[in-house]
Amino acid sequence: xxxxxxxxxxxxxxKGGISIINCAYENTAFDYFPWYQQFPGKxxxxxxxxxxxxxxxxxxRFTISFNKSAKQFSLHIMDSQPGxxxxxxxxxxxxxxxxxxxxxxxxxxxx
Amino acid sequence: KAGVxxxxxxxxxxxxxxxxxxxxxxxxxxxxxxxxxxxxxxLQFLFEYFSETQRNKGNxxxxxxxxxxxxxxxxxxxxxxxxxxxxxxxxASSSPGTPWEQYxxxxxxxxxx
Numbered sequence: 001x002x003x004x005x006x007x008x009x010x011x012x013x014x015k016g017g018i019s020i021i022n023c024a025y026e027n028t029a030f031d032y033f034p035w036y037q038q039f040p041g042k043x044x045x046x047x048x049x050x051x052x053x054x055x056x057x058x059x060x061r062f063t064i065s066f067n068k069s070a071k072q073f074s075l076h077i078m079d080s081q082p083g084x085x086x087x088x089x090x091x092x093x094x095x096x097x098x099x100x101x102x103x104x105x106x107x108x109x110x111x
Numbered sequence: 112k113a114g115v116x117x118x119x120x121x122x123x124x125x126x127x128x129x130x131x132x133x134x135x136x137x138x139x140x141x142x143x144x145x146x147x148x149x150x151x152x153x154l155q156f157l158f159e160y161f162s163e164t165q166r167n168k169g170n171x172x173x174x175x176x177x178x179x180x181x182x183x184x185x186x187x188x189x190x191x192x193x194x195x196x197x198x199x200x201x202x203a204s205s206s207p208g209t210p211w212e213q214y215x216x217x218x219x220x221x222x223x224x
Contacts, residue, residue, distance in 0.1 A: 006153075032211050043115070043201050043215025044154070089154065097210040098167045103153040 004092050006102030014110050019077040021105045023090035026071065030100070032093035035064065035075050038104075039086050047088070048075070080109045113138065115204050115216035123222045129190040132219045136183050136204030142166070143185040144213060145177060148199040157200075160185055161210075189221075197223045 005024045013019045023033075034049035050057045050064040050073065057064045063076040077084055090102040116135045124130050136143050144167075145157040156169035160179035179185045183204075189196055199220050203213035 034211070036215075041217065043203070043217050045215065046212055049212075093211045096167060098156065098159065099211065099213065101154040101156070 004090060004100050004102045006090050006105060008105060009103070010106040010108070012108045012110060013080045015080060015082060017080050017109075019080045019084065019107055019109070020074055021088050021090070021107070022072065022074045023092075023102050024070075024072045025092050025100075027092070027094070027100075028071070029095055030092035031095070033064070033066065033073050034091050034093075034099070035062075036089045036091065037086050038089065044089055077107075080107075082109045082111050085109045115202060115214055117200075117202050117216040117219050119219060120217065121220045121222075123224060124192050126192055126194060126223055128192050129188065130192060130221060132187045132189075132200055132202075132221075134185045134187070134202030134204075134216060136185070136202075137206075137214055140204035140206050140214070141183050142205045142207070142210055143179055143183065144203045144205075145185070145187050146201040146203065147171075148201055148218070149197075154201070157187065192223045194223050197221060 007022050035047045036044035037047045038044040048059050048062050050066050052068050061078045066073045085108050088105045091099040118133045142161045144159040147155045158177050159167040163179045174190045177187045199218040201215050201218045203215045205213050
C-alpha cells in the first residue's frame, strides 16, 4: 500500500532522444508527486513536481505526465543531453508529509 | 543562502563501534529528515525531526537514533555498527511553509569494516 514502484532500473538514451521514467503507486491518499535528480557525489535535488489534479506539468525539457485513474506518473526528458546523466527518483507524499520514494533510475545519455 | 551541510563527508569505522553524523539545515528550515542510501535500495527513510521532536520514523532498528537541537541542527547516531550499515547517509531539510520540498545535503559516506 505504501510503495512507489519505479521503472526502469537503468536507461540508456542517445543524445537528443526522449528519456521516459515511470512510477506507479497504490495509495490514493498520496497528494504530491515530486521527481528528484541526483548526480554522483551529491544529494538528490528537487527537479519538478505535480499535484494529482493536474495531468501534465512542463518545465523546460522536463515534463511530468500524471494518470490518476491508472495511478501512474512519468517523467519525460526531451532532447536528452549528456548533462542529464544522473539517477532520478520519483516520490509520493503521504498525508503526514512524509515522502515515499521509488528505487531510482540510473539514466545514461550517450553522446 | 547556504545549503544543507553534513559532516563528516567520509567516515571509516570498525564493526561494533558507534558513529555520530551531523547535519546543519538551511537557515530557517525547522524540519530535518535522515535517509540511508545504498546501491539498488534507493532512499530508505530513517526519521524526521521538527522543532526538536521526532515527528516520523522509518523501519530501522533501535541502533539508529537521532536528535535535533534548538538551532535545528541535527545529529544521527548509529551504535554497534554492522557491515550492512555501510551506506551514504543523507540529511534533508525543509521549511515550515513547504515541508514536502526537501533540500538535501551531500551526504556522509560511512564505511564499516
